[in-house]
Amino acid sequence: MTAPAAQPMIQVMDLEKAFGANKVLTGINLSIPAGSTCVILGGSGSGKTVLMKHMIGLLKPDHGRVIVDGEDIVPYGPEDLERVRRKFGMVFQAAALFDSMTVYENVSFPLREHRKELKEEEMREIVKAKLAIVGLKDVEERFPADLSGGMRKRVGLARAIILEPKIVLYDEPTTGLDPITTDYVDEMILDAKKMLGVTSVVISHDIASAFKVADNIAFLYQGLIVAQGAPAMLRHSEHPAVKLFLSTWFGKN
Amino acid sequence: MLSNAIERIGLGLFAFVEEIGGLATLLLDVLKWTFRPPMRVQNLFAQLDFVGVGSIFIVALTGVFSGMVFAHQSWRAFELFNAESLVGPTVSLTITRELAPVFSALMVTMRAGSAMCTELGTMRVTEQVDALETMAVNPVQYLLVPRVLAGLIMVPLLVMIFDLMGLMGGYFVSVTVKGLSAGTFITRTQQWLDPEDIGEGLIKGAVFGLFIALVACFKGYHASGGAKGVGQATTEAMVASALGIFILDYFVGVILH
Numbered sequence: 001m002t003a004p005a006a007q008p009m010i011q012v013m014d015l016e017k018a019f020g021a022n023k024v025l026t027g028i029n030l031s032i033p034a035g036s037t038c039v040i041l042g043g044s045g046s047g048k049t050v051l052m053k054h055m056i057g058l059l060k061p062d063h064g065r066v067i068v069d070g071e072d073i074v075p076y077g078p079e080d081l082e083r084v085r086r087k088f089g090m091v092f093q094a095a096a097l098f099d100s101m102t103v104y105e106n107v108s109f110p111l112r113e114h115r116k117e118l119k120e121e122e123m124r125e126i127v128k129a130k131l132a133i134v135g136l137k138d139v140e141e142r143f144p145a146d147l148s149g150g151m152r153k154r155v156g157l158a159r160a161i162i163l164e165p166k167i168v169l170y171d172e173p174t175t176g177l178d179p180i181t182t183d184y185v186d187e188m189i190l191d192a193k194k195m196l197g198v199t200s201v202v203i204s205h206d207i208a209s210a211f212k213v214a215d216n217i218a219f220l221y222q223g224l225i226v227a228q229g230a231p232a233m234l235r236h237s238e239h240p241a242v243k244l245f246l247s248t249w250f251g252k253n
Numbered sequence: 254m255l256s257n258a259i260e261r262i263g264l265g266l267f268a269f270v271e272e273i274g275g276l277a278t279l280l281l282d283v284l285k286w287t288f289r290p291p292m293r294v295q296n297l298f299a300q301l302d303f304v305g306v307g308s309i310f311i312v313a314l315t316g317v318f319s320g321m322v323f324a325h326q327s328w329r330a331f332e333l334f335n336a337e338s339l340v341g342p343t344v345s346l347t348i349t350r351e352l353a354p355v356f357s358a359l360m361v362t363m364r365a366g367s368a369m370c371t372e373l374g375t376m377r378v379t380e381q382v383d384a385l386e387t388m389a390v391n392p393v394q395y396l397l398v399p400r401v402l403a404g405l406i407m408v409p410l411l412v413m414i415f416d417l418m419g420l421m422g423g424y425f426v427s428v429t430v431k432g433l434s435a436g437t438f439i440t441r442t443q444q445w446l447d448p449e450d451i452g453e454g455l456i457k458g459a460v461f462g463l464f465i466a467l468v469a470c471f472k473g474y475h476a477s478g479g480a481k482g483v484g485q486a487t488t489e490a491m492v493a494s495a496l497g498i499f500i501l502d503y504f505v506g507v508i509l510h
Contacts, residue, residue, distance in 0.1 A: 082389040082391070092383070096379060
């Protein structure tokens with residue numbers, strides 16, 4: 001494991017967000033060093049997805065700052081956000097592949113949008129290389145509906161990393177997968193980090209997976225990060241919510 | 254009881270105004286993104302093909318039978334006072350001004366509007382719309398602009414096809430079936446039918462096309478709640494489009510005269 005650099009890639013400061021009367025985030029402070037993997041762990045409804053959507057500017061906070069690679073993205077309009085979003089790749093919970101397109105068209109989509117100077121053969125090469133990184137080959141002409149859940153997720157990652165982003169966001173990457181596929185997806189996250197040197201943010205409620213892939217874990221509970229640190233540190237957290245959450249896994253193992 | 258009913262009407266009215274506001278906002282958004290590069294030519298052609306070319310057959314068929322039914326019924330009426338020669342003008346005026354735009358728009362709503370709404374709704378609930386956004390592609394420009402433009406462009410063209418087929422249906426019933434002379438049908442129709450009548454139908458077609466595509470996009474784009482939500486959005490879109498066509502028909506007609 002490489003030592004995380006000191007410069008934070010993503011920094012969230014005093015982030016607050018409410019939907020109507022429902023206060024989802026109530027003062028989040030989080031710093032994610034460049035090149036590291038941070039898992040945001042928490043139960044359902046703890047605000048994990050909302051926090052992630054702020055990082056990529058899909059949601060605007062009521063209060064606070066979100067600094068991505070040195071830029072505060074909160075005041076940004078659509079044009080600036082589009083520029084910042086090119087630093088990101090996002091892997092969605094259900095992969096969110098375009099089901100009207102083949103795997104090749106899906107993975108090459110960002111290239112077609114943002115690297116118009118590339119020739120078709122060059123795109124094919126890049127797509128092939130990225131699919132190889134996620135451990136897939138000869139699937140280019142298949143449609144997402146013909147793939148298994150694990151394969152779809154890998155295609156989703158290939159699409160997310162095709163423009164060589166600095167940051168990859170994973171939205172519940174292991175939810176709904178069997179244990180073997182879960183293990184495979186964990187490896188995929190570790191490989192992506194190792195091979196591409198990306199900063200990864202994973203939101204998850206899967207404790208085993210979190211402890212496997214994370215350099216840092218931030219535990220989100222009722223809109224606040226109540227504990228954060230290296231996995232070994234979190235393991236000994238005294239916060240009752242963290243203890244309870246972790247005991248559901250470590251208690252049995 | 255009564256206050257409850259009034260309350261419900263009020264809430265319904267609020268919801269209605271909110272929807273109109275949502276549609277207007279979406280229209281502005283679509284307008285804004287239509288004129289920004291990059292032009293999504295490929296997506297536009299795909300939609301032109303789907304909305305327009307794909308609807309030719311059902312619109313033509315609806316046109317022929319509308320013309321035939323209308324000729325048949327008006328023949329029965331005009332026969333009473335020996336004015337059969339007016340069947341041609343009656344059929345052609347009714348078709349070009351009213352039936353062609355209204356029926357074409359209804360057929361396009363059923364065939365293309367429903368598909369647009371379910372497709373966009375499914376893309377929304379499976380996060381494909383969010384995926385576009387995270388890939389720095391504006392979903393309004395990528396998904397909605399081509400669909401709305403396709404409605405605006407293709408429905409008037411379909412109205413022309415309906416006009417032609419409707420007249421042919423009317424001709425067939427009056428001349429071939431009922432035995433009116435071809436010359437009478439054609440000269441009388443030429444005498445009464447003005448380019449403005451055809452123009453009125455085309456303008457209506459454009460308004461309806463824009464409206465139904467906008468409604469389908471609006472409902473689909475804002476769908477939520479899985480398969481059930483998409484189904485509900487589609488039902489709402491179909492009802493609103495169909496009702497909207499008749500309501501707009503009256504007002505466009507009034508404004509044009």
